[in-house]
């Protein structure tokens with residue numbers, strides 16, 4: 659049992675901006691749209707060519723930076739940002755831990771963010787989950803990762819909050835295989851800090867990517883390969899972290 663999940667609050671938001679997003683997935687997808695939405699009515703902006711590019715980048719260097727603002731409708735990004743803001747303002751987010759279940763520890767020396775798990779119930783989350791599912795299926799076909807499911811949480815870092823260098827998964831656990839972080843902050847400047855720094859590999863100090871957590875930007879990386887850290891934020895910083903997992907039932911990290 660994941661004690662963190664008990665703190666999730668679901669807000670039944672109706673957001674008219676989302677209605678405009680139906681059909682925009684197709685537009686964003688370009689010529690080929692591989693997967694329909696769960697109900698079949700809305701195509702998703704995940705084209706075969708784009709999946710090929712992602713798979714190539716992941717197999718060559720284990721990470722890839724993405725600008726999802728050209729693929730994910732802007733109304734959806736804004737609706738997700740509004741959800742996390744409401745969760746934060748209503749103090750509905752719980753202090754994040756490290757590990758799971760019996761191994762869960764909340765060590766403020768390591769990470770200071772607050773989180774709320776997504777359950778896909780609001781319209782915005784349901785749409786985002788269709789996008790994650792299309793990614794899962796498309797990358798499984800190309801990389802044989804055996805991704806069985808995904809889990810995702812909102813995270814909020816307040817000024818001064820950080821997350822020290824870590825791996826999202828330990829080798830051989832067959833749990834979290836692929837990490838995706840999607841950022842939800844408009845007008846994030848260099849002076850705002852809070853960058854994600856990704857390193858080449860364990861025991862390697864070479865920085866391979868520095869991400870400013872701007873709305874719609876995202877990074878995808880192999881959970882067991884790429885150590886990363888969140889530098890101290892100087893402004894409230896919102897994001898969604900998603901992990902594609904190889905286990906059918908939740909196991910510790």
Ligand SMILES: O=C(O)CCC(=O)C(=O)O
Nearest residue numbers: 821826839854888897899
């Ligand atoms: O928010 C980020 O940039 C990364 C967060 C992270 O590394 C994590 O939650 O495991």
Ligand SMILES: [Fe+2]
Nearest residue numbers: 824825826886
């Ligand atoms: Fe991480």
